[in-house]
Amino acid sequence: MSIANNEQEILAQAIDWIADGHTVRLVTVVDTWGSSPRPPGSMAVVREDGVLVGSVSGGCIEKQLAESYSRLARDNPTEQAKTNGVITHHIDDEAARRFGLTCGGRLELLFETIQDSSTLNPILDGLSARKRMQRTVVIDSGEVDITSASSEIRFHYDGSVMTQVFGPAWRLLLIGAGQLSRYTAEFALALDYEVIVCEPRREFRDAWTVSGTELIDLSPDDAVLAHGLDAQCAVLALTHDPNQDDLALLEALPGDAFYVGALGSRKNNEKRSKRLMGLGLEASQLARLHGPVGLDIGSRTSAEIAISIIGDLIRVRAQRSVPEHSAQSQHA
Template identity: 35%
Template sequence: MTTADGGDGAVLSALSHWQAQGLSVRLVTVVQSYGSAPYGVGTLYALNAQGQEAGVLAGTCLGSWVKTRTGRIKERRVAVITAGSADGLDLPCGGRLEFLIEDNPDPDHVCEWRMALGTRACIRRTIDTAGGRPLLAAASAREPCRWTGHLWQGIYGPDWCLLLVGADAVSAHLARIAQTLGFSVTVSEPRAEHRAGFPAGLGTVTEAMPDDAVMALQPDARTAIVALAHDPRLDDLGLWAAAPSAAFYVAALGSAATHARRCARLLSLGLDPAAVLRIQGPAGLAIHSRTPAEIAVSIAAALVSHRRCETHARTDFHAT
């Protein structure tokens, strides 16, 4: 079981799965990042005694280096290692990373952590390398991550979610890309023939109407919603519920003229003008995309841009 999914929930799920099998495991956390290092503070990476990995470092050269270094740590519950030119590893970016290594973290603690994130709350996790059980507490997304050299306080939010209205070729390509970006994908598609043709393994497909799907998801600041149904009756329903929500990105496919008509319809139905202005249309970055795959790439790029803008605006928050 190896996954490159960057979501904290996916890493913790893998960790729990391995522990349930009785495997020896290690949890690795980036606690310090210098220069243009490729992984942010708070990034999680897990591995087990069979060499399986989970997290964004899985399958990378840096992940292999960390795996080798952690293998040299003997009989230490918690340890710290650094990666950089002075440590025998020249990162392409010239940066340096500091890792906190936890040997066989308490399974009950990992389960409690997973359950807390499952409520879509922000969590502060505190661990002291000098000893003691790690602590979990409710936190604000604006709290900073802190590393003193022996005390780590990480702020973790729930996994990123993407709701797609409509199941078609663009949705399939976008779902596939979004999963590699750490998004949990849900597709709202009331049309049976479209659901039948949607590839398996690209997220949860529901026959719920788009507005019901939005409300069931309870969008928060780590949720994006994109209307791709090519049917105003479905797209408008989803946007009606999504635009006033806390979702960090709300968008719809279609030309500028189509979007203008869409906004006029939503305004005529009484949707608040400020909410209508939140809807990006056409969805995606302007890269002259034409094919379904290209359109999906442009929307995925917009998701990354908006996600990074949000998390950089509060640079103290760990974004997986």
């Protein structure tokens, strides 16, 4: 069993398995009650030999899902499609305690046997172009429709239809490749951000060692225009050099990035705001700036400041990503 970090990875794994001749089943959390550790919209994909990628319960029932599907595929392969649909799984109190939950819970899971990748490929194609894609499943018929997403709601389930919006990948554009950016990048990678680091200063570029990031040699304003303007992006100006940070902020604040932050004290932030307003930014645009960047947790070291920044990103991102639950749910 493997815990994939994002929806795109799970869908890509399903497509690869289908191409290799495997039969796969997509499992999606459509509703929860009690102390369920994974929210609606969480997914896993399991193939006929029991290999599973993803997570629908944080480990509580994944092994059971893999074993039951492997047994079904082995003993009654013609019956797989008949077991599609929504099934309720219970997490008893003993299992809950084993996985660090305060009490048991209940999950409603949608099972779909995927025969070919035609209902998945368009999603990955759209995500590659940084589009938001919507997958709608009619539960009774299994009919699937894929379109570009127009709603801000990321997940909805009403008992008969499931609608799920995918991506694009969350992206973090860091201006500056100093020590603070290094810690921030490492934490962001663990949270499944695509991390791009803009550093026009050669001496800092040469010292950058964080694998899994993209290091670009552009001026900060050009970097924002190229990589940081859509609503799945966060832009952090961390050089502490107004000549660099201000260029990034002038482009980022009028854009759609869900988070724009800059390093500096409150006094420096006031000076920065006056400079940016003098350069043409409006008060409403400046109001979007998180400065000083990060949560106020008394951080001092670079690692502590990075934690405060990541904490604030989590807070703001969570406010934008809460799924719409089933109206019929009675959550504990």
